[in-house]
Amino acid sequence: MDGPEAAEGDNVLNLCRLGLENLSQELENLSMEQVAEDRRKEVHQLLLSHNRMMVLPPQVATFSNLLLLDISNNNLAYLGEHILGLTKLRTLLAKNNRLDEFSLPKEMGSMKLEVLNLSGNHFEEIPSQIMQLQTLKTLSLGGNRLKGIPEEIDNLISLEFLYLGGNFITSIPPELANLPYLSYLVLCDNRIQSVPPQLAQVYSLRSLSLHNNLLTYLPREILSLVHLQELSLRGNPLVVRFVRDLTYTPPSLLELAGRTIKSRGIPYGPWELPENLRMYLDLASKCPNPKCSGVYFDSCVRQIKFVDFCGKYRLPLMHYLCSPECSSPCCSASHSSESDSEDEASAAARRMQKVLLG
Structure with a gap:
């Protein structure tokens, strides 16, 4: 997901699409001639995207009042220590480069970033420095090579938006449930096989994207996400072929x-x-x-049961029966009609509004 677009203005310095491999001289000229010290202090947004930079110019640190720095779509493999001098920086956009877990300054965790976009890079794991950014509200690491989500993710206590789509993630850590403000969670296009029931404790969650994974069922606890407005499930086995297999071991x-x-x-x-x-x-x-x-006790029948949300959307949820002969009748309500009471309608409104299965 892209970061906010910066508008042209007195506080914006746009050096995008210059096609230069090294912007050091360009920034040096600006620092010494065209951009006096007072003018540099007025620059809040510095746009350096779509060049061919391999190294972030140290002159960037002279723009001491930067709030937003966009260095996306370059050829960067490393961010130097001088970025730590941008103490007021709140948004760092560095997508589509060659960065990995060894590319960030060791002390980056001391910055006060609120938005960090590192999508489209070469990360195989989330660096520990990022786990120290307790002011971070938006983290995007889509399209990398991540194999997992560290348990320390719950250190990001201010996080509201987490985008990890397009990786190789196989599981969701229960620690995500400890993020009190998480509203948007994007885990699509991974290799996730199950959803931990603890995720139902993220009461602030409004959008959950799980499409194109390996899910065969959802935990019944997910019904507790009363503020969830969008659940994306397309491209999972539970959608493309509903799982009805019974597994039963004779009781002892x-x-x-x-x-x-x-x-x-x-x-x-x-x-x-x-x-x-x-x-x-x-x-x-x-x-x-x-x-x-x-x-x-130990022997039970594992079965998929379909439950209605909002009287319309059928969700496959896992449940357990005491024997193969004990088939639970469908407990889902009939589709909403014009005769539904206002109480029923208001209750449905508090439930999920969209379940994207197609």
Whole structure:
């Protein structure tokens, strides 16, 4: 995702598309002649994109009041220490370069960045310096070579927008649930196979992009995301071919006995059973079928159930039954009609507004 476009004005210095491999001389001339010290202090946005820079000119540090620096679409493989002198910098756009996890200054974590766009580079992991940017609100690392998301992601306590699409990520860390302001999470075009139930704790989440992954089901906890307005799921196995496979291991004699005791309400106490068996009986899970009074322990049927959102969109969610014969009736409500009550309509409005399956 691109960063904000800078408008031309007195506080904008646009040196885009000069086609130069080295802008040091150009900036040196500007620093000494055309851009006096007072003028350099007035520049808030410096645009250096679409050149052929291999090195960020040290003269950039002379623009001490920069708020935005755009060095995208160059040939940069390293950001020098002089960028740390831009203490007021809030937006750094460096997409489509040759940067990797070894390209950033070690002390970059001390900067007060709010927007960082490093998409289209060569990162195989997210550098630890980025995990120290506690003022960061927007982080874009799409189109890189990332294989995972570090657990330290929850250090980014101000993060609102996280774009990690187009990588090789295989799993979502539960630590994402610790980001209190995360509203937009883009994880499309990766290799993610499951969604952790903890993600349902990100109550601020409004948009979740998971299309073109390897998802076969969603956790039922995702229904708790009451503020979610958009969920993108196209291009996953759960959409292109709905998974209905039943996996069932015959229960052991211990489980059969435990099921009988629990389903029939047979009383037991510390004098009838040893402690390990009492603990085992306490682990019983009730069958989700409302017409079934059965329980299960270790042996259960894994099944996909379809649940309606807003009376229209069907979501496949994983649930577990006590036996193959115990089929839970469809609990989804019929499609919304004009006769729906206002209470039902308002409740639907609080649920997901768009589920992108196509």
